[in-house]
Amino acid sequence: MNKIVESADAALDGLQDGMTLMVGGFGLCGIPEKSIAALVRRGVKGLTCISNNAGVDDFGLGLLLQTRQIKKMISSYVGENAEFERQMLSGELQVDLIPQGTLAERCRAGGAGIPAFFTPAGYGTEVAEGKETREFNGKMYVLEDWLRADFALVKAWKGDRFGNLVYKRTARNFNPMMAMAGKVTVAEVEELVEPGELDPDEIHTPGIFVNRIFQGKGYEKRIEQRTTRKRN
Amino acid sequence: MALTKEQMAQRIARELKDGYYVNLGIGIPTLVANYVPEGMNIVFQSENGILGMGPFPYDGEEDADLINAGKQTVTLLPGSSIFDSSTSFAMIRGQHVQLTVLGAMEVTDTGDIANWKIPGKMVKGMGGAMDLVASAENIIVCMMHANKAGESKLLKKCSLPLTGVKCVKKVVTDLGVFDITPEGFKLLERAPGLSVEEIKAKTEGRLVVGSDVAEMIL
Numbered sequence: 194m195n196k197i198v199e200s201a202d203a204a205l206d207g208l209q210d211g212m213t214l215m216v217g218g219f220g221l222c223g224i225p226e227k228s229i230a231a232l233v234r235r236g237v238k239g240l241t242c243i244s245n246n247a248g249v250d251d252f253g254l255g256l257l258l259q260t261r262q263i264k265k266m267i268s269s270y271v272g273e274n275a276e277f278e279r280q281m282l283s284g285e286l287q288v289d290l291i292p293q294g295t296l297a298e299r300c301r302a303g304g305a306g307i308p309a310f311f312t313p314a315g316y317g318t319e320v321a322e323g324k325e326t327r328e329f330n331g332k333m334y335v336l337e338d339w340l341r342a343d344f345a346l347v348k349a350w351k352g353d354r355f356g357n358l359v360y361k362r363t364a365r366n367f368n369p370m371m372a373m374a375g376k377v378t379v380a381e382v383e384e385l386v387e388p389g390e391l392d393p394d395e396i397h398t399p400g401i402f403v404n405r406i407f408q409g410k411g412y413e414k415r416i417e418q419r420t421t422r423k424r425n
Numbered sequence: 426m427a428l429t430k431e432q433m434a435q436r437i438a439r440e441l442k443d444g445y446y447v448n449l450g451i452g453i454p455t456l457v458a459n460y461v462p463e464g465m466n467i468v469f470q471s472e473n474g475i476l477g478m479g480p481f482p483y484d485g486e487e488d489a490d491l492i493n494a495g496k497q498t499v500t501l502l503p504g505s506s507i508f509d510s511s512t513s514f515a516m517i518r519g520q521h522v523q524l525t526v527l528g529a530m531e532v533t534d535t536g537d538i539a540n541w542k543i544p545g546k547m548v549k550g551m552g553g554a555m556d557l558v559a560s561a562e563n564i565i566v567c568m569m570h571a572n573k574a575g576e577s578k579l580l581k582k583c584s585l586p587l588t589g590v591k592c593v594k595k596v597v598t599d600l601g602v603f604d605i606t607p608e609g610f611k612l613l614e615r616a617p618g619l620s621v622e623e624i625k626a627k628t629e630g631r632l633v634v635g636s637d638v639a640e641m642i643l
Contacts, residue, residue, distance in 0.1 A: 219473045219474075219492070219494075219496075219510070220473075220492065220496040221489075221496075222473075222489065222490060222492050222496070223490070245510070268550060269550050269551060269552050269553070270549055270550035270551070270552040271549055271550050272496075272549055272550075278547050281547075282547070290548065290550040290551060292551055292552075292553065292554075292555035292556045293472065293510065293514065293551075293552050293553040293556060294472075294510075294513075294514030294517060294518060294553060294555075294556030295555075295556065296510075297509070297510035297511040297513070297514055298511055298514065300511070301511045312518065312556075312559075313518065313559035313560055314518070314555045314556040314559045314560070315555045315559065316559060316589075316590065317537075317587060317589065317590035317591075318555065318586065318587045318588060318589065318590075319586055319587075320551075320555060350490075361490045362488065362490040362491040362501075362507055363471075363473050363474045363475060363490060363491055363492055363493075363507060364490040365474055365507060365508070365509050366473050366474055366509060366510050367509070367510045368509070369509040369511075370509060370510065370511050397509075414489035414490065415489070416487060416489050416492075416498060417492070417496040418492070418495060418496045418497040418498070419487055419497075419498055420481045420487075420497040420498050420499075421481050421482055421483060421484045421485075421486075421487060421498065422480060422481045422482070422483060422484075423483075423484065424483050424484070
């Protein structure tokens with residue numbers, strides 16, 4: 194078993210115009226920096242990107258907005274991103290905003306083979322418009338369907354050639370669910386280790402969900418809101 | 426005198442109970458963490474995947490892989506845990522988080538809340554707010570009593586798109602503390618030096634005032 198590919202570019206083999214991608218990360222934390230850079234180089238267009246956020250103007254998915262490669266974003270919060278705002282207001286970019294927990298669960302459901310589920314989030318709001326609702330034990334719920342992707346692009350801290358992954362701190366976020374929901378899941382890692390080096394008890398994403406893995410070099414890991422306190 | 430933001434946070438901190446798991450929204454709610462009573466154990470949840478979130482790191486100790494839901498660098502306390510987004514919202518939807526404090530643009534006397542979208546303005550998204558308000562057993566809204574134009578934010582009906590319906594239990598504003606009851610906003614405490622009449626004049630929603638409304642003790 195060897196899922197290692199030599200580069201981010203090789204990992205995206207088969208990724209074409211018009212495909213649906215899942216892209217891990219929360220803000221700029223835990224985003225697949227190297228795969229995003231490879232998407233820019235590949236020049237594929239008309240992409241639908243499922244990602245909690247849309248990056249900032251010059252980093253993360255913002256890079257793919259600059260190059261007009263994204264047709265539609267499915268996100269929970271799109272934050273401060275001037276180019277995103279411009280494309281959204283001009284109608285160039287379609288945006289589907291959905292509650293964060295619903296987004297996470299729709300990805301998980303996609304990976305777990307559950308076509309739909311009921312959630313209380315969004316009941317009575319515009320999010321529930323046109324969707325089936327149902328009462329359970331006196332409370333109302335909204336039917337939400339699964340999300341699946343042609344490619345899922347995730348970022349982990351460590352991984353091995355079986356595709357087993359370990360994430361670091363809050364860089365985990367959406368990556369594990371998205372890894373489950375891709376027809377082709379590409380994992381980029383900071384450290385590629387030998388099988389056996391990762392403790393089986395501590396693996397977050399079992400390798401079965403991962404199709405291709407590569408080691409990225411020189412991660413920028415940009416911080417969006419650097420907040421500190423002074424030492425006394 | 427109307428309360429300062431710090432005083433509002435201080436008042437909300439009095440709602441904390443030992444052993445609570447608490448999710449604090451962005452803005453004034455975040456300040457509540459500064460007023461946890463000495464000796465009380467509170468575990469703060471951040472919906473991007475932390476239980477046991479600590480204060481901001483010291484200068485030079487920031488970790489790009491460790492942020493809160495507001496994308497700010499944070500630290501972990503002993504006993505903390507990290508998890509994925511699906512697990513995080515299982516905690517929220519599954520009602521394992523005992524208290525949620527969040528800001529709002531409008532709240533109604535039946536507990537509806539609007540805090541994510543202003544028509545005609547750039548919409549940034551609801552983030553985790555809809556999941557939080559739809560599921561929490563105990564939601565406190567923390568906001569200014571009136572908007573910048575001086576109009577009441579405590580209403581009969583929201584004018585903005587809703588985040589959730591019939592979910593808010595308590596509202597703390599710069600003017601007072603209110604429970605949401607079947608009869609409307611019940612004034613529990615008023616800001617020091619403020620009269621019931623002043624609060625009435627600034628509340629558009631149904632207001633219930635008992636015979637003796639105490640002044641807030643801070």
